[in-house]
Amino acid sequence: xxxxxxxxxxxxxxxxxxxxxxxxxxxxxxxxxxxxxxxxxxxxxxxxxxxxxxxxxxxxxxxxxxxxxxxxxxxxxxxxxxxxxxxxxxxxxxxxxxxxxxxxxxxxxxxxxxxxxxxxxxxxxxxxxxxxxxxxxxxxxxxxxxxxxxxxxxxxxxxxxxxxxxxxxxxxxxxxxxxxxxxxxxxxxxxxxxxxxxxxxxxxxxxxxxxxxxxxxxxxxxxxxxxxxxxxxxxxxxxxxxxxxxxxxxxxxxxxxxxxxxxxxxxxxxxxxxxxxxxxxxxxxxxxxxxxxxxxxxxxxxxxxxxxxxxxxxxxxxxxxxxxxxxxxxxxxxxxxxxxxxxxxxxxxxxxxxxxxxxxxxxxxxxxxxx
Ligand SMILES: *Cc1c(COP(=O)(O)O)cnc(C)c1O
Numbered sequence: 311x312x313x314x315x316x317x318x319x320x321x322x323x324x325x326x327x328x329x330x331x332x333x334x335x336x337x338x339x340x341x342x343x344x345x346x347x348x349x350x351x352x353x354x355x356x357x358x359x360x361x362x363x364x365x366x367x368x369x370x371x372x373x374x375x376x377x378x379x380x381x382x383x384x385x386x387x388x389x390x391x392x393x394x395x396x397x398x399x400x401x402x403x404x405x406x407x408x409x410x411x412x413x414x415x416x417x418x419x420x421x422x423x424x425x426x427x428x429x430x431x432x433x434x435x436x437x438x439x440x441x442x443x444x445x446x447x448x449x450x451x452x453x454x455x456x457x458x459x460x461x462x463x464x465x466x467x468x469x470x471x472x473x474x475x476x477x478x479x480x481x482x483x484x485x486x487x488x489x490x491x492x493x494x495x496x497x498x499x500x501x502x503x504x505x506x507x508x509x510x511x512x513x514x515x516x517x518x519x520x521x522x523x524x525x526x527x528x529x530x531x532x533x534x535x536x537x538x539x540x541x542x543x544x545x546x547x548x549x550x551x552x553x554x555x556x557x558x559x560x561x562x563x564x565x566x567x568x569x570x571x572x573x574x575x576x577x578x579x580x581x582x583x584x585x586x587x588x589x590x591x592x593x594x595x596x597x598x599x600x601x602x603x604x605x606x607x608x609x610x611x612x613x614x615x616x617x618x619x620x621x622x623x624x625x626x627x628x629x630x631x632x633x634x635x636x637x638x639x640x641x642x643x644x645x646x647x648x649x650x651x652x653x654x655x656x657x658x659x660x661x662x663x664x665x666x667x668x669x670x671x672x673x674x675x676x677x678x679x680x681x
Contacts, residue, residue, distance in 0.1 A: 322667050324625040326660040327500040328564060330556035338552035347548060351528070354551035358506075361558055366479065367486040368513050370520035373551070374527055377475050377497025377510035379544040381407040381445070384471045384493040384512055386540075387522040388443070395435065395444040397427040398633040398647040403497075404447055404473045405632045416441060417633050419644040423587035425449045425601075428646075429458055436466050443469040448487060450599040450627075451476040452588055456490040463491075471495065474513070478504045479565060481594035488513040493523075498554065503568070503598040504561060506554035509546050567661035568597035571668060575600050575657060578672045582679050600657045601627065604679065607652040613678045614655065622671050627656040 329335075342348060355373055363371050374380050381403065385394075394408055398417045408415045416439075418432045427446050435441070446454055454472075462468055470491035474480075478496060480487045488494040498509035512523045522539075525532060530541030557564075572595075576585065584603035588595065604610050610626065617624055631651040633644040657671060 320621050322622045322658050322663070322671070324623060324627075324656050324658050325501045326658075326662065327505065328503075328557060328560070328661055330553075330560055334559060335552060335556045338555050339549065342548045342552060349545060349547040351545065352548045352551070354548045354555060355546055358546075358551045358554045358558070361555070362511070365558065365561070366488060366513070367481075368488050369515050370513065370517065372512040372520065372523040372527055373506075373546040373554075374510045374512060374544040375546055375550075376508050376544075377473075377495060377499060378403045378407050379542070380495035380497070380510040380512045381471070381473060382411055383523055383526050383542070383544060384495055385411050385413065385445075387519055387526060388469050388471065388492055390443040390469060390471075391441065393439075393441045393443075395427075395432060395441055395446075397445075397447050397449075398631045398644040399425055399449060399628055399650060400447040400473065400632065401475070401628060402632060402635070403475075404445060405635065405638075408445065409637065414640075415445075415632075415638065417642050417644050417647075418444075419646045420449075420650065422646050422650060424452055425586055425650060426452060426454050429455060429462070433462060436462065436468065442467055443471075445471045445473060446491075447473040447475075448477050448480065450586060450601055451480050451596050452586060453477070453480060453482045453487045453593055456482060456487065460490065475502065475510075476598050477596070478502065478598070479561070479594075479596045483592050484594075489515060492516070493519060498550075503564065503596055504554070504557055506546065506550040506557075509550050509554065564661045565596060567663075568659060569595075571659050571663055572597040572600055574665075574668060575602075575659075575672065578669075579675060582676050597659065599627065600659045602655050602657060602675070603650065604653050604655060609679060610653055610655055613675055616674050616678045617671065620670065620674060622658065622667070622674070624655045624657050626651075626654065629654065 393414045396415045399420045472491045472494040474494040475497035494513045496511040498506040526541040527544040530539040532538040631647040
């Protein structure tokens with residue numbers, strides 16, 4: 311029989327989609343089969359929305375079909391101007407969604423230790439330009455200094471979207487990080503910590519923004535014969551919500567296991583590689599990624615090769631730096647982002663990562679970097 315690499319249990323990828331027990335998923339799916347309500351804001355989507363509101367501690371949430379559409383709808387309902395500040399160090403969707411909506415991304419370079427947008431550069435650029443919107447990212451679930459961003463917002467009348475795709479369950483000073491800015495977006499893609507196969511969410515504190523998001527997600531259709539505004543189809547369906555409900559049932563276990571794996575890496579690899587600078591005194595993390603920073607790109611390639619030889623497949627998140635994207639015009643070179651991007655590697659982290667495999671991963675890295 312031909313080996314299918316996607317199902318090879320011996321290959322350890324950077325992430326593995328969490329699947330709840332089949333019987334649990336089927337229990338939710340049975341409800342869809344008995345109601346025949348498969349999409350269009352059905353009962354499972356409503357149930358997932360209210361359970362997520364409670365779990366995350368947020369006021370309004372609109373579930374959508376993916377995290378990229380969540381961003382695009384956020385830009386639309388906030389009526390962002392053409393030019394928008396953003397970060398070059400993120401998944402491509404943060405920038406591509408801007409370009410897709412006809413915005414011009416203006417990159418603000420990052421800090422070399424937190425990997426977050428450098429707010430000193432941002433403030434400087436705000437005072438030098440008329441740009442009054444920013445799409446910032448809490449990279450790997452590490453929150454930006456949201457209080458400083460709030461201050462900038464008040465001082466300069468800035469609109470703020472946080473791409474919080476990595477922030478499921480992250481708290482800042484005891485409050486959900488999703489409660490900051492005008493809108494925060496989440497991704498529930500299968501590779502994420504919490505997922506609905508494909509999916510995402512728009513989170514806001516404002517009732518008006520919530521109503522706009524809700525309307526835009528469903529073609530702008532208000533009632534049976536009433537089209538109120540321009541919209542798009544970004545609805546989550548009932549099967550996706552069923553997956554979300556089943557995964558949410560297991561969320562505390564998922565978070566606990568990730569924390570354990572995270573701290574094992576941290577303890578064992580300290581002194582061998584550099585880590586992202588975190589702020590655990592004021593943050594509750596979700597341990598969704600384990601990035602390591604190596605000395606050089608050559609060292610990254612060497613570590614990757616040695617891991618691959620043992621069927622362990624890390625990923626270069628985030629690489630390349632988005633200021634190198636071919637389809638952008640007038641790119642500003644972001645030196646720090648390019649540098650970090652060339653030296654970063656995300657190690658396998660997922661709830662059922664085998665302890666022995668993790669230790670093997672650690673040993674290979676230690677040998678490869680020869681400190
Ligand atoms: C995953 C991700 C997205 C895109 O989400 P999708 O649900 O895959 O569309 C956007 N931004 C960041 C930072 C992400 O990690």
